[in-house]
Amino acid sequence: xxxxxxxxxxMDLSRKDKFGVSLSDIDxxxxxxxxxxxxxxxxxxxxxxxxxxVRYFTNLSQMNYSIDTQFYPxxxxxxxxxxKINDQLASLKGFSNIHPLIxxxxxxxxxxLMFNLQSYLSNIxxxxxxxxSTMAGAQGELAGVLMxxxxxxxxxxxxxxxxxxxxxxAHGTNPASAxxxxxxxxxxxxxxxxxxxxDVLKENANENLAGIMLTLPxxxxxFDNQIVDICNIVxxxxxxxxxxxxNMNAWMGQTKLGDLGFDVIHINLHKTFSTPHGGGGPGSxxxxxxxxxxxxxxxxxxxxxxxxxxxxxxxxxxxxxxAFHGNFGVLVRAYCYIRALGKEGIPEVSKNAxxxxxxxxxxxKHAYDIGFDNRSICMHEVVxxxxxxxxxxxxxxxxxxxxxxxxxHAPTMYFPLIVDEALMVEPTESESKxxxxxxxxAMLQIADECENNSELLHEAPHNTPVQRLxxxxxxxxxxxxxxxx
Amino acid sequence: MAKQFPYIGNSEIEQExxxxxxxxxxxxxxxxxxxxxxxxxxxxxxxxxxxxxxLVEHLTLLSEKNINPNPSKSFIGAGAxxxxxxxxxxxxxxxxxxxxxxxxxxxxxxxxTLQVTYELQSLITELYGMDVxxxxxxxxxxxxxxxxxxxxxxxxxxxxxCLSTIAPRYKEVLRSYLAPQSIEIxxxxxxxxxxKKDEYACLxxxxxxxxxxxxxxxxxxxTAHKSNSLFVVSADPLAAVMYKAPGDxxxxxxxxxxxxxxxxxSFGGPYIGLFACKSEYLRQMPGRIVGKTVDKRGDSAFVLxxxxxxxxxxxxxxxxxxxxxxxxxxxMMTIYVATLGKSGLQQVASSCFHNAHYAAEQISQIDGxxxxxxxxxxxxxxxxxxxxxxxxxxxxxxxxxxxxxxxSDQIDNGILFCFxxxxxxxxxxxxxxxxxxxx
Numbered sequence: 001x002x003x004x005x006x007x008x009x010x011m012d013l014s015r016k017d018k019f020g021v022s023l024s025d026i027d028x029x030x031x032x033x034x035x036x037x038x039x040x041x042x043x044x045x046x047x048x049x050x051x052x053x054v055r056y057f058t059n060l061s062q063m064n065y066s067i068d069t070q071f072y073p074x075x076x077x078x079x080x081x082x083x084k085i086n087d088q089l090a091s092l093k094g095f096s097n098i099h100p101l102i103x104x105x106x107x108x109x110x111x112x113l114m115f116n117l118q119s120y121l122s123n124i125x126x127x128x129x130x131x132x133s134t135m136a137g138a139q140g141e142l143a144g145v146l147m148x149x150x151x152x153x154x155x156x157x158x159x160x161x162x163x164x165x166x167x168x169x170a171h172g173t174n175p176a177s178a179x180x181x182x183x184x185x186x187x188x189x190x191x192x193x194x195x196x197x198x199d200v201l202k203e204n205a206n207e208n209l210a211g212i213m214l215t216l217p218x219x220x221x222x223f224d225n226q227i228v229d230i231c232n233i234v235x236x237x238x239x240x241x242x243x244x245x246x247n248m249n250a251w252m253g254q255t256k257l258g259d260l261g262f263d264v265i266h267i268n269l270h271k272t273f274s275t276p277h278g279g280g281g282p283g284s285x286x287x288x289x290x291x292x293x294x295x296x297x298x299x300x301x302x303x304x305x306x307x308x309x310x311x312x313x314x315x316x317x318x319x320x321x322x323a324f325h326g327n328f329g330v331l332v333r334a335y336c337y338i339r340a341l342g343k344e345g346i347p348e349v350s351k352n353a354x355x356x357x358x359x360x361x362x363x364x365k366h367a368y369d370i371g372f373d374n375r376s377i378c379m380h381e382v383v384x385x386x387x388x389x390x391x392x393x394x395x396x397x398x399x400x401x402x403x404x405x406x407x408x409h410a411p412t413m414y415f416p417l418i419v420d421e422a423l424m425v426e427p428t429e430s431e432s433k434x435x436x437x438x439x440x441x442a443m444l445q446i447a448d449e450c451e452n453n454s455e456l457l458h459e460a461p462h463n464t465p466v467q468r469l470x471x472x473x474x475x476x477x478x479x480x481x482x483x484x485x
Numbered sequence: 486m487a488k489q490f491p492y493i494g495n496s497e498i499e500q501e502x503x504x505x506x507x508x509x510x511x512x513x514x515x516x517x518x519x520x521x522x523x524x525x526x527x528x529x530x531x532x533x534x535x536x537x538x539x540l541v542e543h544l545t546l547l548s549e550k551n552i553n554p555n556p557s558k559s560f561i562g563a564g565a566x567x568x569x570x571x572x573x574x575x576x577x578x579x580x581x582x583x584x585x586x587x588x589x590x591x592x593x594x595x596x597x598t599l600q601v602t603y604e605l606q607s608l609i610t611e612l613y614g615m616d617v618x619x620x621x622x623x624x625x626x627x628x629x630x631x632x633x634x635x636x637x638x639x640x641x642x643x644x645x646x647c648l649s650t651i652a653p654r655y656k657e658v659l660r661s662y663l664a665p666q667s668i669e670i671x672x673x674x675x676x677x678x679x680x681k682k683d684e685y686a687c688l689x690x691x692x693x694x695x696x697x698x699x700x701x702x703x704x705x706x707x708t709a710h711k712s713n714s715l716f717v718v719s720a721d722p723l724a725a726v727m728y729k730a731p732g733d734x735x736x737x738x739x740x741x742x743x744x745x746x747x748x749x750x751s752f753g754g755p756y757i758g759l760f761a762c763k764s765e766y767l768r769q770m771p772g773r774i775v776g777k778t779v780d781k782r783g784d785s786a787f788v789l790x791x792x793x794x795x796x797x798x799x800x801x802x803x804x805x806x807x808x809x810x811x812x813x814x815x816x817m818m819t820i821y822v823a824t825l826g827k828s829g830l831q832q833v834a835s836s837c838f839h840n841a842h843y844a845a846e847q848i849s850q851i852d853g854x855x856x857x858x859x860x861x862x863x864x865x866x867x868x869x870x871x872x873x874x875x876x877x878x879x880x881x882x883x884x885x886x887x888x889x890x891x892x893s894d895q896i897d898n899g900i901l902f903c904f905x906x907x908x909x910x911x912x913x914x915x916x917x918x919x920x921x922x923x924x
Contacts, residue, residue, distance in 0.1 A: 060600055
């Protein structure tokens with residue numbers, strides 16, 4: 001595939017006076033232009049024929065791995081199949097051509113869909129209400145901690161509750177979101193079982209505690225069986241409990257975070273609810289709350305009044321985090337996914353996701369160590385450690401890169417941070433035993449290569465469009481755009 | 486046989502084989518860490534599973550409960566715009582290799598997404614006349630809020646000045662993002678900007694402003710810089726094809742909504758927030774950035790870079806919490822600009838300008854309708870109407886026309902109209918005719 005290395009840029013392909021689409025002529029009388037000092041003299045943009053454009057983007061696409069072409073054992077990212085019909089339906093003119101600011105009576109179909117999706121997500125999470133307006137998981141997190149902040153400020157204008165506790169296994173977005181909300185962040189260690197260290201939690205359950213951000217199951221793929229106690233300890237100290245929905249694929253239809261004691265969670269529709277990841281978005285990160293935080297939801301929220309749907313703002317709302325109503329096109333896809341599975345299918349998703357992860361864990365546990373090996377069961381993902389392979393001078397990175405040669409995307413590497421040489425594998429329910437068996441074979445073969453041919457791994461990948469990149473050079477001498485000179 | 490679901494990979498036989506291998510009778514045994522009394526699979530709000538054919542019928546019916554959209558008879562803009570989207574955009578962006586790929590952390594198998602993002606960054610910097618751009622934010626509003634936060638970090642001043650002419654919805658987003666960090670926002674009228682030295686981190690200006698007008702950018706930029714503040718501009722990238730680029734006025738950070746460049750209007754999202762700045766502020770920029778480098782063979786290749794700014798490395802000290810953003814929308818924008826090319830984009834901008842100016846002239850000739858904008862404008866303007874915009878828009882709907890945005894809460898009987906290349910003389914004349922008869 002070496003010809004791909006010479007993929008030119010648009011500007012390299014550009015030739016004067018070419019264009020890729022014919023446009024209608026201007027048919028109104030021309031008006032006088034503003035004074036020239038206000039106008040732009042020139043702009044450098046590519047000039048290509050339509051075929052140039054089609055070939056360029058088609059050829060480039062073939063340099064990507066994707067769910068449609070490969071298995072992604074990518075822990076924490078829930079790279080499941082993205083049903084094609086959902087893309088088609090989101091593109092219906094009656095959805096995709098609707099302006100966000102036209103009168104609500106004219107968009108009752110969109111509002112009905114949003115209203116129903118709110119109630120489905122509330123039902124699945126065991127919460128009172130949902131706002132769909134947040135546009136990614138991290139924005140949902142921000143909304144969650146902003147609600148916690150607004151709640152404490154409403155309780156007491158002189159609230160000193162400015163600490164958010166976060167386990168050391170958490171995603172980086174958690175502390176970053178808490179910090180954006182103006183909180184100070186304190187990290188809680190995990191115990192030898194991969195659960196939260198309850199003693200440290202108790203030490204910090206005091207009058208400064210605003211809340212805790214938890215991921216359940218944790219990023220170790222483990223369900224913390226002390227969860228109800230944790231929620232109680234935080235609540236008794238006057239704090240609130242935030243749930244990061246990143247790992248929802250493990251529990252939807254099996255338990256409800258609202259019942260366990262969570263006050264607010266966010267959901268990643270682009271993970272659990274199958275909307276395409278798009279190479280890094282669009283996402284959608286709805287927030288679901290219990291009665292405590294109901295009045296603080298970000299706007300707008302859809303309500304039904306005698307069969308008429310309308311946007312409303314909650315009385316103590318934290319406000320809007322985007323100009324319009326969230327990523328509607330993503331909401332349509334998630335709605336379709338839920339309707340196609342129905343109440344019968346949703347528990348089957350988590351069941352198969354968890355079965356698949358346990359299958360991989362047990363098949364590979366002799367070749368690769370498990371991060372926390374005193375637990376016999378994992379949830380929807382399993383965290384391996386390459387500490388055994390490290391003795392042969394092979395890193396987790398090398399193993400991950402070698403997997404690319406076998407036609408698999410790499411697992412999530414070096415996360416969670418508390419596991420040495422972590423390789424986090426999440427198969428999702430989309431994959432069949434047949435696919436998993438082939439992946440397992442590849443992993444076993446690589447384990448063998450670690451012992452007998454470790455050079456092969458240091459150099460991997462060998463069969464990809466490009467080889468390992470000089471990341472230091474990229475950061476040292478940033479080249480971030482083409483030159484028009 | 487139990488019901489099967491097409492999105493679940495394992496057949497019943499395969500499921501049984503897995504259980505057998507695990508040495509358990511039922512998958513229930515895998516959920517023992519969930520306290521028994523909290524096992525709950527009651528999904529009573531969710532209807533039963535339906536077939537793909539039923540799903541198509543159901544969604545089609547739902548979409549038909551919305552107004553039948555005809556963009557050429559719609560004259561509303563205000564931050565989301567109807568434009569013609571060439572066939573290349575959707576057909577290429579829907580390719581599974583783009584659509585279903587992950588964030589390009591594994592550069593060796595993500596060169597497609599990475600190279601497109603490098604192209605996108607290049608296009609944004611060219612449109613805005615800036616040094617560097619990131620891979621995109623959620624949308625225009627939150628992008629502006631992040632720009633304000635960045636200005637505060639750069640200046641270490643936690644107070645911002647903002648023209649009162651920015652979009653009311655952008656003001657709201659600014660408040661939601663800035664208030665929790667105790668950052669004060671002072672709104673100022675365009676002709677009454679008063680900034681003491683070192684008092685404000687930045688001056689925020691929208692270009693064109695919410696009411697369509699081109700602000701006096703040179704003077705505002707000078708005012709901001711004289712008081713040692715950054716000049717932050719929220720700019721419509723299409724307007725910047727025709728009017729001077731914000732960078733020409735010395736803008737320090739430029740953000741904006743990219744939806745108008747090839748992204749469906751889709752009831753408000755997904756869109757893409759554009760974000761660019763001067764290179765001296767690069768390391769304070771939020772979001773992902775793609776850079777060009779070489780691989781082991783020395784071939785050029787692309788990679789996510791400067792990641793030490795980001796949440797997955799820097800955690801609570803990151804420049805932002807942003808992670809998943811709007812990569813696919815960035816791809817669509819890149820395909821759109823590549824397809825139209827230089828002359829196409831210039832023609833679209835020109836068409837927006839002339840359609841809007843023709844319409845403004847025609848509408849303001851009707852008795853009682855008055856053009857409010859005294860400054861130059863691009864493709865949006867405000868008309869003060871003789872009667873309530875509510876009544877006017879209601880009458881227009883009866884003939885299948887979606888009028889402009891009712892802004893009577895800001896300007897007496899004001900309507901904000903928007904025109905793009907999607908309109909023709911005929912559709913504009915039809916609007917004007919109908920406005921003549923609403924009285």
